[in-house]
Amino acid sequence: MRNVWIICRKELNSYFVSPIAYILLAIFAIVFGYFFWNSVGYFIFAGMEAQMRGSMFPMNVNEQVIRPLISNVAVIGLFLIPLISMRLFAEEKRAGTFELLATSPVRDFAVIFGKWLAAVLLYGGMLLVSAINFAWLFRYGNPDWKPLAIAYVGLLLQAGFMLAIGTFISSLTRNQIIAGAVTFAACLLLWVLGWVSEYDSTPVARVMSYLSIPIHFESFEKGLLSLKDAVFFVSAIFLGLFLTARSIESLRWRS
């Protein structure tokens, strides 16, 4: 456990020493900031229009502002997550520092878990940026905080899954761009895999939609803590990290 933390600290450190972390946080802040501004602006416009027409249009900050924004956060994550995970192993392999880690008295799993954890924490940093925006809603409105908290748990789980895939793919190559591109393709496919369920219900289609990320995120987005979906994400994270461990081990046999 001590080693996991040492590796994690080192990874976080290199995210923040190099400009990657700041650039990713800035991109997130700008893009999400725009979504937020847009969403709140529309909410206010709709509210005023309803008032003018005198109709009792039900206004709900949670349903009409927070929920769509959460799904926006998820989509921004789809684009930024490959950029977080691509360097994890590819960079070490290229710089030769992987040899240092592999000849240190540290278990492979501590290295993998530490790196993944650092990536999740950086993503957590992005969620904090979004929380600054949401804080204004609490300042001027009275939304329910519980669905938002559950949505954040879901976002972390979902990102953890994509980051585990990214960690695995990063361990397969020494080229960061390849790692990033393949991770993006893999995550995008997992994102849209569920579309078949709209017109097909064969076993294959059902398996495909079960593997799809948004289907498991839906309940979190609604503010429901679903054990079934949490189990899916946690086990998928373990699968990703386990594959990474296998890939690291095979490096030793091959290289």
Add this chain to the structure above:
Amino acid sequence: MITVEQLTKKYARNTAVDHISFEVGKGQIVGFLGPNGAGKTTTMRMLTCFLPPTSGAATVAGFNVLEKPLEVRRRIGYLPETPPLYPEMRTDEYLRFVGKIKGLHASELSKRIDFVLDRCAVADVKDKVLGKLSKGYRQRVGLAQAIIHNPDVLILDEPTAGLDPKQINETRDLIKSLAGDHTIILSTHILPEVEQTCQQVIIINKGKLVATDSVSNLQNRARGAGSVLVEVAGRNGVLESVQVQRRLEQVPGVSRVLFKHAGENRSTFEVEGKNDRAIRGDLARAIVESGWDLNELRTAAVSLEEIFLQLTSSDEANAASSGSTATGTEAAASEAKG
């Protein structure tokens, strides 16, 4: 300290290391010598538990590399061919990180960092970012990293590659000063390095062990039983090589005179005698008194370079011409194996 028995590493198409056996005692510096691609790095990687051997066994400080890799790694300091530095880290930050993953606790860590900064002469760059250091400093930080946890065994893969002559000397001195505390294996393809820093040499070629012996033994063996190289020049333009050879053979104590080659008005001979120191004076006098000039008179020392070439060259003719030295070292090699 290190025992290697029949160590083998096979890849899909080739065998990188082929049944190598050797032993290294505590506190020794051993040079691991071989041309590029001989299997030096692969052997070192197996010793550091980076690569698992296909067959055979290696133990470091009593721990088998396959069965107790974590124990072995705790006791090994490893400097790969390119120092494993994180370019974005500062020197002290990097050493702190390495110290931690090598299992040092906070209480000793700061002391060890100060010690290795001083020992490897990198204290003046301790606040600098590693990516901006010169090659010499990077190499020394690499060494500092390898000794931070005070390991029993140090494995250095071409520690002087790519350095300028002054840095090479500094690095060699540093390595020499580390012996005693640590058992050191260093690989190189530069021979003088072995002559200067190591006590023992392990020569490998194409994955096979060619010789293991002490440096002085190898040199003695190669030097032969006191051969002297003599270059003679004629005074009046003509020099009869046969005449000179006959005259040299008459010198007391000379057992054999070999004609090496002739240039314009001069010839070179290799003279073998029982005691090369004693016959030198007689040789010189005999040549001068016969009316020739003595251009050169020196010990026909075979450098490690030549031994190396003889041992690693697959050229049949070359091997035949150097038969005596090669068999000598090979005998030593098989002794070591047995």
